[in-house]
Amino acid sequence: MPLYTSSSTVGTKFPSLLGHRGGRGIQCNSSRFQSLSLLFCSQLCSRTRTRTRQQNTQPHIVSFSKFNKNSSSTSFASSSSSSSSIMEDQEENMGGFNGFMEPNYSRELDVAVRAVQMACFLCQKVQQGLISKSNGQVQSKEDNSLVTVADWSVQATVSWLLSESFGSKNVSIVAEEDVQSLSKVEAADLLESVVKTVNDCLAEAPRFGLQGPQMALGTSEVLAAISRCNSNGGPTGRFWALDPVDGTLGFVRGDQYAVALALIEDGEPVLGVLGCPNYPMRKEWLSYQHRYHRIISKLTPPTSESWDKGCVMYARRGGGEAWMQPLLQGHKKLVWPNSARPIQVSAIENPALATFCEPVEKSNSSHSFTAGLAHSVGLRKQPLRVYSMVKYAAIARGDAEIFMKFARAGYKEKIWDHAAGVVIIQEAGGVVTDAGGRPLDFSKGIYLEGLDRGIIACAGAKLHEKIIRAVDASWNSSSL
Numbered sequence: 404m405p406l407y408t409s410s411s412t413v414g415t416k417f418p419s420l421l422g423h424r425g426g427r428g429i430q431c432n433s434s435r436f437q438s439l440s441l442l443f444c445s446q447l448c449s450r451t452r453t454r455t456r457q458q459n460t461q462p463h464i465v466s467f468s469k470f471n472k473n474s475s476s477t478s479f480a481s482s483s484s485s486s487s488s489i490m491e492d493q494e495e496n497m498g499g500f501n502g503f504m505e506p507n508y509s510r511e512l513d514v515a516v517r518a519v520q521m522a523c524f525l526c527q528k529v530q531q532g533l534i535s536k537s538n539g540q541v542q543s544k545e546d547n548s549l550v551t552v553a554d555w556s557v558q559a560t561v562s563w564l565l566s567e568s569f570g571s572k573n574v575s576i577v578a579e580e581d582v583q584s585l586s587k588v589e590a591a592d593l594l595e596s597v598v599k600t601v602n603d604c605l606a607e608a609p610r611f612g613l614q615g616p617q618m619a620l621g622t623s624e625v626l627a628a629i630s631r632c633n634s635n636g637g638p639t640g641r642f643w644a645l646d647p648v649d650g651t652l653g654f655v656r657g658d659q660y661a662v663a664l665a666l667i668e669d670g671e672p673v674l675g676v677l678g679c680p681n682y683p684m685r686k687e688w689l690s691y692q693h694r695y696h697r698i699i700s701k702l703t704p705p706t707s708e709s710w711d712k713g714c715v716m717y718a719r720r721g722g723g724e725a726w727m728q729p730l731l732q733g734h735k736k737l738v739w740p741n742s743a744r745p746i747q748v749s750a751i752e753n754p755a756l757a758t759f760c761e762p763v764e765k766s767n768s769s770h771s772f773t774a775g776l777a778h779s780v781g782l783r784k785q786p787l788r789v790y791s792m793v794k795y796a797a798i799a800r801g802d803a804e805i806f807m808k809f810a811r812a813g814y815k816e817k818i819w820d821h822a823a824g825v826v827i828i829q830e831a832g833g834v835v836t837d838a839g840g841r842p843l844d845f846s847k848g849i850y851l852e853g854l855d856r857g858i859i860a861c862a863g864a865k866l867h868e869k870i871i872r873a874v875d876a877s878w879n880s881s882s883l
């Protein structure tokens with residue numbers, strides 16, 4: 404990793420790298436801890452400065468900088484931090500800073516991508532079971548939304564992996580699921596399935612370059628991992644935002660869904676990782692993907708390599724790059740960068756050539772309002788209706804140009820439904836704001852407070868401006 408820094412910068416940055424200073428999550432901001440952190444950090448930095456000079460003589464290790472876009476080898480996807488597994492190479496990745504004195508989060512990104520890869524592997528197995536048989540693994544929550552074995556299992560798995568990798572004291576997580584309904588007596592079978600699913604997945608950790616538990620986790624440890632995700636977020640400190648299965652409806656229908664993990668620091672998402680198990684690396688697989696998925700999944704085991712399916716996208720804020728790698732297939736070992744390739748938003752600026760995407764469910768976003776809007780700006784193509792944050796993924800890699808969501812009045816968007824996608828689209832060259840043109844505010848707790856009307860993500864500034872103007876023109880006459 405490229406690590407030019409100065410101890411004065413480190414002095415102000417490093418405490419927030421190690422602990423979460425806000426919210427309800429576990430905090431580690433005692434002055435003793437901080438001074439130890441600073442001491443450790445200055446030692447680390449003197450070591451890393453030396454390392455950098457040596458490493459920069461190698462062609463694949465270069466600085467991350469949004470000002471340094473020209474060098475195509477500047478990818479963290481192909482950089483040294485991850486060329487070996489996290490188990491082998493932890494020291495090199497810790498708390499790095501780039502040439503512009505910004506933390507580069509290389510180790511966090513490495514662990515997050517591997518954890519999301521594992522989560523996708525878990526989801527694929529559960530989805531396979533759901534499609535082939537209905538076995539009570541889907542539950543309704545109090546708000547009537549669905550939750551499955553996969554939601555709780557992914558949350559437990561990711562929470563456990565992050566805690567193991569960074570120390571539970573340093574990890575604070577905001578996530579969608581709680582343990583209440585899972586802890587009830589009548590949910591004993593469900594809980595048992597979750598514990599088994601988590602252990603089956605964690606047993607594969609070494610294949611993904613992470614360390615699993617020495618012994619299978621017990622029920623209480625799994626419940627503890629789920630309930631550790633109890634942070635409320637907030638404006639200061641560092642926390643992870645996790646949507647274990649975004650688009651649960653798509654998931655239970657054998658359709659699109661996503662695993663979304665973002666790191667938020669001082670109210671700003673700094674890392675975004677989006678696992679899209681049913682979103683193929685190649686666009687041409689998408690058009691007949693859903694029906695194809697159902698047919699193929701009946702014919703072949705879930706780990707089949709006979710078809711190209713599923714990807715993980717990721718980006719670091721300010722990196723000026725976004726990346727996509729395929730899901731790990733079969734029994735392979737994840738060797739970084741796992742054939743990652745850079746992704747970019749589409750260059751289309753003409754609305755007549757642009758595709759817009761929106762939620763499948765009318766109840767989640769007004770289709771009639773977006774249809775009117777689309778007509779008024781000259782969008783001619785049929786909307787691409789997709790479940791989950793796969794819509795963000797579609798914009799980031801240029802499969803569509805516009806994403807619009809206008810929820811009913813009173814619905815409050817949650818940070819875990821957007822944080823990862825926002826970083827990835829922005830670093831891939833796109834724009835994401837509310838309908839007033841303001842950035843989404845991740846600093847106010849678990850909701851995107853103050854959101855103006857809806858969310859608009861576009862491949863470029865020109866399209867974005869047109870949509871924003873069109874919203875203003877048609878809002879008053881809408882019923883929203």
Ligand SMILES: Nc1ncnc2c1ncn2[C@@H]1O[C@H](COP(=O)(O)O)[C@@H](OP(=O)(O)O)[C@H]1O
Binds near residue numbers: 548
């Ligand atoms: N009434 C509503 N209006 C808008 N969004 C809603 C909603 N009810 C649920 N959602 C959010 O929409 C997400 C699904 O996105 P989409 O509609 O784009 O597929 C859900 O995520 P989960 O499936 O993780 O609960 C949920 O957070």
Ligand SMILES: [Mg+2]
Binds near residue numbers: 648820
């Ligand atoms: Mg969600």
